[in-house]
Amino acid sequence: xxxxMATWNPALYQDKHAFVWEYGKDLIELLAPLPGERILxxxxxxxxxxxxxxxCGAEVTGIDSSAEMIAAARRNYPDLQFDEMDVAHxxxxxxxxxxxxxxxxxxVREAGAAVSGMAGALLPGGRxxxxxxxxxxxxxxxxxxxxxxxxLRIKAPPARWFFPSIAxxxxxxxxxxxxVTSAWLFDRPTPLPGGLQDWLSMFCGGILTSVGPGRTxxxxxxxxxxxxxxxxxxxxxxxxxxxxxxxxxxPL
Numbered sequence: 001x002x003x004x005m006a007t008w009n010p011a012l013y014q015d016k017h018a019f020v021w022e023y024g025k026d027l028i029e030l031l032a033p034l035p036g037e038r039i040l041x042x043x044x045x046x047x048x049x050x051x052x053x054x055x056c057g058a059e060v061t062g063i064d065s066s067a068e069m070i071a072a073a074r075r076n077y078p079d080l081q082f083d084e085m086d087v088a089h090x091x092x093x094x095x096x097x098x099x100x101x102x103x104x105x106x107x108v109r110e111a112g113a114a115v116s117g118m119a120g121a122l123l124p125g126g127r128x129x130x131x132x133x134x135x136x137x138x139x140x141x142x143x144x145x146x147x148x149x150x151x152l153r154i155k156a157p158p159a160r161w162f163f164p165s166i167a168x169x170x171x172x173x174x175x176x177x178x179x180v181t182s183a184w185l186f187d188r189p190t191p192l193p194g195g196l197q198d199w200l201s202m203f204c205g206g207i208l209t210s211v212g213p214g215r216t217x218x219x220x221x222x223x224x225x226x227x228x229x230x231x232x233x234x235x236x237x238x239x240x241x242x243x244x245x246x247x248x249x250x251p252l
Contacts, residue, residue, distance in 0.1 A: 042105070106162050147222070179251060
């Protein structure tokens with residue numbers, strides 16, 4: 001029910017949503033980048049994790065389909081390589097020792113094309129380490145949005161997010177010649193420092209466009225009303241994140 005942003009707001013992302021990359025730091029430990037490795041960071045956003053990987057001595061290229069995010073990444077880290085590119089349409093020759101992605105692949109509806117592109121860009125013996133929204137992600141939040149839209153008699157825009165199961169995404173990786181070596185699907189209730197309305201403004205721009213400026217305030221208030229029993233506790237809002245983390249390798 002929640003829909004993809006048409007454009008991204010890097011300032012709001014960096015100011016109120018640093019948890020996105022903070023939670024990705026332990027994913028870098030799982031990646032274990034080595035000096036001299038060539039690594040592709042898919043959905044690099046404003047570049048914080050790309051820089052953390054580069055600090056390990058790897059040669060990193062960050063890609064993102066958002067021109068706004070790539071511009072912010074280049075401002076933040078002018079010495080690193082960032083390219084505006086859609087993972088579902090990239091055409092790299094096999095050149096990367098590893099592909100990394102944090103909190104990005106649930107935005108990619110052409111998931112099969114994205115996996116095909118990642119597999120094609122990976123050298124034999126290389127690895128894929130990814131984490132993104134999995135089956136059941138933000139279920140309570142999506143229900144609250146649906147109830148608010150219904151109450152305001154607003155037609156819901158088409159769903160844009162992709163929240164697969166372990167079996168579904170694992171099968172997709174296998175179909176494109178990658179061997180799944182580890183997989184986890186786990187809950188991660190996440191406090192929202194900027195509140196629920198900032199989260200909706202950051203990640204649900206498509207829905208807010210459908211609502212229209214004249215009804216935005218009523219819509220946001222209605223979402224909070226419906227979400228409060230499940231997602232408000234200890235004096236703050238939480239997102240009911242559920243993450244899918246997978247590691248795969250390309251056979252030699």
